[in-house]
Every structure is written in C-alpha cells, then in structure tokens.
Amino acid sequence: MSDNTTLTDVIMPQLAESLVSATIGKWLKQPGDPIEQYEPICELITDKVNAELPATVDGTMAELLAEEGQTVSVGEIIARIAVAGAAPAAPAAAAPSPEAAGGSSAPAASGTAPQTHSAAARPSAPAPAYDAAAPMRSRYSPAVQSLAAEHGINLVAVPGTGLGGRITRKDVLAFLASGAAAQPAASAPPAAAPAPAAAPPAPPVQVAQPDMRDELQPVRNSGLHLSESPKIPTIEVERGRDGMSEYLIDVTPIRNTIATRMRQSVSEIPHAWTMIEVDVTNLVVLRNKLKDEFKRKEGINLTYLAFLMKAVVSAIKDYPIMNSVWAVDKIIVKRDINISLAVGTEDSVMTPVIKKADQKNIAGLAREIDELALKTREGKLRLDDMQGGTFTVNNTGSFGSILSYPIINYPQAAILTFESIVKKPVVINDMIAVRSMANICLSLDHRILDGVISGRFLQRVKDNVEGYTPETKLY
Structure with a gap:
C-alpha cells in the first residue's frame, strides 16, 4: 500500500430505527x-x-472484517476500502463541518459512516469526533439515497429528524417540498468557496455525487439470482450410526421473523374463517379479451389478481371495519387502504404493500403487482415497500390450490385468498351449465369481525367479481 493510500472504514448502517443488527448475506x-x-x-x-x-x-x-452469514451490530466495522490519490481530500472537507453545523454535517451520501485513517493522518483524524457528535447523521437508508439521487439533492444540506440526527425519507420529502433543493443544487459550488478551513475542491465533488449515482444505477446488479445457491441458509449433514443422513438448515433472520409473526398471529388472534364460491366466467372472458393488448401496451402480464384486488378494495370501501387492527381497548380503522400482497420466493414469503390501492384502477394495480413481485423475487425490496399494510390478499390459486386456511398477517384483521379457477357443472335456472368457478377464503380476527359482517363483505367481493363484463375498462 502506497504512502498516500487511505483506508476508509465501512460501518454497518442502521437500516431502520428498530433494527440493531444485520447479517452479511453475500x-x-x-x-x-x-x-x-x-x-x-x-x-x-x-x-x-x-x-x-x-x-x-x-x-x-x-x-473484509465480517464473514458471510455473520450477524453484525449497527456501528461495527465490516470492511475497509483503500482509497488512493486525491480521494483523501473528501475527509478533509468533513473536518470543519462539526464546527459549522454543530457536528451534524454528513460526508458522502451513503448507507455507511466512513471514517478515514492513514498512517500520516491518524493522530489528527476528525472522524471519531464527528461520529460522536452525530452517530446516525451519515447513515442513509437505500430509500433516502434513491430519493436524493432522483431529485439531485445534496444530503449534506438536509436537516435530519431521525434517531441520532439521521436523515429519513420524510426529511428528504420535506426538504424537497420546501423548495430549498433546487437553489442549493445550482449555487452549491460558489457557496462552498468561502469556507476558509475546508479544502476547496471537496464540496463540488459532494454536489456531483447524485449525478454519478444516476449514471451508475442502470448497471447496478444485486448479485443475487435465483439460479445461484445462496450462501444463507447453509446446510450441514449429520450422519447417524445407521449411515442415514440428516440435513440441517440454518434459520435465516427472515425465516425467524416469519416464524415469530406466525406464532404471534395464531397465539394472540382468535382465528375464524369462511369461504364463498364465485362464478368467474365473465372475468375469464374479459381477461382473455384484454391480456394480449395489455401485454403489448404495458409490457407485463394481466393477471386475475389485479381484478380480484380491485373487487376487494371496492368491498373494503363499503365495509371499512375490514381495514382495521385490534388495539386492546379500541379498534383502529385505517383510512388508507394499503393492500399487502403475499409473494412467495424459493425460501420465504414476503408481503410487500400496494399503498392507497383504492386510488388505483385495474391497470395501475396490475403494474404495482408486477413490480412488487419482481422486486421480491430479485431481493430488491426496500423497507418502505414492506410497511403500512392494512389488509392482505394472497393468490394461492397460482399453485393449483382450491381451498386454504390462511393465517392472518399480524396485526391486520383479515386475509383473503383467491383459489384456483376450475370449470364445473353449475345449476343455473334449473339447467346445468359449465362455468369457471373459484373459491375465495377469508380468515378473520374474531375479536374485531363476526360472521355477519364477514359474510356480507365476502358477498360484496363476490358481487364485484361476478360484476365484471366484457365491457369493463382497465383504465
């Protein structure tokens, strides 16, 4: 390593206020x-x-100071990056920031808090004092970075209201709404020049960072593909005396969370469930009529789930109590209808959320479903994608299931599953006809919901689904 090479610590960021550790996946x-x-x-x-x-x-x-599969606490160093040439100038610019901004100024926009230390600079390195003053200021979540890059915002200028001075997504949106984002972006280079104690070249480099991220973003790769064998979970083989083998699979943090929440759901919520049979013949005709044109126009498949979700959202509008949670001494009815979508991967089930689903048409719901399903299976979901759900919909029919008893997505009041579409002989006006039929199953929290309200809700979903005609519009 040359004398002018500087080592930059990569620190485990706090991805959310409730998280105190994370596991190195790969x-x-x-x-x-x-x-x-x-x-x-x-x-x-x-x-x-x-x-x-x-x-x-x-x-x-x-x-690399942490191994794949190792759980690391927030704030611990997990790796070091060697920076050569003029790169050490960036930490020099961070030195006067605590004096000018009370220790709340951040270095590069990133999810890490870099601390620069070289053999020559260690005695006077300002990084420890900076971190002590604002330990969370420089730890940006991926959502914050993405939003800042999208609007060309220099995160150094954004006030942080989160834990330890951390900048949250709401802080970026408030900064953007205040109109302060455009002015600093245009005047940042000349404004940075008067700083007497800072290295002059450093501030313009920080202002240019969002643009660099925009250029790099299209070629970024998650590095995780379903065709690969993931490092986690690891499998160990234990041989018994009889020569038989047992396969031991490590429990991942996500699998552990699923187990915890499922146990909490079934132990705290008195589950009840009911089912209704729906004639989806008209829906099948409608989808077959529109799916090819929709594929050419939108580039995605038009699934039955988008139609079902629209029917569910419309029914929730009529029965708002379905969109609620139990709060011991009260029932909280949510104003926004945020639909959690159960999406299965090879080793887990995730529930990304379609926010304000009642404000979207069928085409909009189809786009959201496709986007969230793709992000889930590629491992690119953000924390914001998983939060705020008020009612869960699951398409178990995609596996050929015709009847299921879903476990409620705690702490929501209900979950609905759409089963497989099967052609059956059905009696209509005392005559037998072959119709496309499907079951819709509803699990409910019996503390909040009773049979009457749940039955009426399911009947409204049935009416909405059977109400689709070949003339129904997607937009």
Whole structure:
C-alpha cells in the first residue's frame, strides 16, 4: 500500500430505527476488487427485508472484517476500502463541518459512516469526533439515497429528524417540498468557496455525487439470482450410526421473523374463517379479451389478481371495519387502504404493500403487482415497500390450490385468498351449465369481525367479481 493510500472504514448502517443488527448475506466485492462510488459491495439481511450496501468512495476493497452469514451490530466495522490519490481530500472537507453545523454535517451520501485513517493522518483524524457528535447523521437508508439521487439533492444540506440526527425519507420529502433543493443544487459550488478551513475542491465533488449515482444505477446488479445457491441458509449433514443422513438448515433472520409473526398471529388472534364460491366466467372472458393488448401496451402480464384486488378494495370501501387492527381497548380503522400482497420466493414469503390501492384502477394495480413481485423475487425490496399494510390478499390459486386456511398477517384483521379457477357443472335456472368457478377464503380476527359482517363483505367481493363484463375498462 502506497504512502498516500487511505483506508476508509465501512460501518454497518442502521437500516431502520428498530433494527440493531444485520447479517452479511453475500459479499459482492472481494479484496483486490476495484470499487466505484455507490456501487453495491455486499448484501445485508435483516428481519424485515434484504438491502444492498453501497460504497461511499472510489477505491479498492482492502479487507473484509465480517464473514458471510455473520450477524453484525449497527456501528461495527465490516470492511475497509483503500482509497488512493486525491480521494483523501473528501475527509478533509468533513473536518470543519462539526464546527459549522454543530457536528451534524454528513460526508458522502451513503448507507455507511466512513471514517478515514492513514498512517500520516491518524493522530489528527476528525472522524471519531464527528461520529460522536452525530452517530446516525451519515447513515442513509437505500430509500433516502434513491430519493436524493432522483431529485439531485445534496444530503449534506438536509436537516435530519431521525434517531441520532439521521436523515429519513420524510426529511428528504420535506426538504424537497420546501423548495430549498433546487437553489442549493445550482449555487452549491460558489457557496462552498468561502469556507476558509475546508479544502476547496471537496464540496463540488459532494454536489456531483447524485449525478454519478444516476449514471451508475442502470448497471447496478444485486448479485443475487435465483439460479445461484445462496450462501444463507447453509446446510450441514449429520450422519447417524445407521449411515442415514440428516440435513440441517440454518434459520435465516427472515425465516425467524416469519416464524415469530406466525406464532404471534395464531397465539394472540382468535382465528375464524369462511369461504364463498364465485362464478368467474365473465372475468375469464374479459381477461382473455384484454391480456394480449395489455401485454403489448404495458409490457407485463394481466393477471386475475389485479381484478380480484380491485373487487376487494371496492368491498373494503363499503365495509371499512375490514381495514382495521385490534388495539386492546379500541379498534383502529385505517383510512388508507394499503393492500399487502403475499409473494412467495424459493425460501420465504414476503408481503410487500400496494399503498392507497383504492386510488388505483385495474391497470395501475396490475403494474404495482408486477413490480412488487419482481422486486421480491430479485431481493430488491426496500423497507418502505414492506410497511403500512392494512389488509392482505394472497393468490394461492397460482399453485393449483382450491381451498386454504390462511393465517392472518399480524396485526391486520383479515386475509383473503383467491383459489384456483376450475370449470364445473353449475345449476343455473334449473339447467346445468359449465362455468369457471373459484373459491375465495377469508380468515378473520374474531375479536374485531363476526360472521355477519364477514359474510356480507365476502358477498360484496363476490358481487364485484361476478360484476365484471366484457365491457369493463382497465383504465
């Protein structure tokens, strides 16, 4: 390592206020690999969602201090990046920031809190004092980074209201709404010049970072593909005396969370369930009529789930109590209808959320379903994608199921499953006809919902689904 090479610590960020640790899922960079700023260097697994950790500087991966599968506490160093040449100028600009902004100024926009230390600079390195003053200020979530890059916002100028001075997504949106984002972006380079104690070249580099991220974003790769054998869970083979083998699979944080929430759901919620049979013949005709044109226009498949979700959302409008949670001494009815969509992967089930689903038409719901399903299976869900759900819909019919008893997505009041469409002989006006039929199953929290209201809700869903005609519009 040359004398002018600086090592930058990569620290485990706090991806959400409730998270105190994360697991290294997979290292995307190995020692000796070149790294570009904002390029993902590893995948992090939490009990809520997977996330990529981007680099804060250009350089070369020097060493990995945490192994794949290791759970690391927030704030611990997990790797070091070697930065050569003029790169050490960036930490110099961070030195006067605590004096000018009370220690709340952040370095590069990233999910890590870099601390720069070289053999020559260690005695006077300002990084420890900076972290002590604002430990969370420089730890940006992927959602914050993405939003800042999209609007060209320099996160150094955004006030943070989160834990430890951390900048949240709401802070970025408030900063954007205030109109302060455009002015600093245009005037940042000349405004940075008067700073007497800072290295002059550093501020313009920070302002340019969002643009660099935009250029890099299209070629970013999650590094995780379903065709690969993931590092987690690991499988161990234990041989008994008789020569038989047992396969031991490590419980991942996501699987542990699923187990915890399912146990909490069945132990705290008095489950009841009911089912109704629906004639979807008209829906099948409608979808077959529109699916090819929709595929050409939108580039995605038009599934039955989008029609069902529209029918469910319309029924929830008529029966708002379905959109509620139990709060011991009261029942909280949610104003927004945010539909959690159960999406299965090879090793887990995730429930990303379609926000304000009642404000979307069938085509809009179809786009949201396709986008969230793709992000789930590619491991690219953000924490924001998983939060705020008020009612869950699951398409168990995609597996050929005709009847199921779903477990409620705690703490919601109900979950609905759409079963497989099967052609059956049905009696209509004392005559037998072959119709496309499907079962819709509803599990309900009996503390909140009773048979009458649940039955009426299911009947309304049935009426909405059977009300589709070949003239129904998608937009």
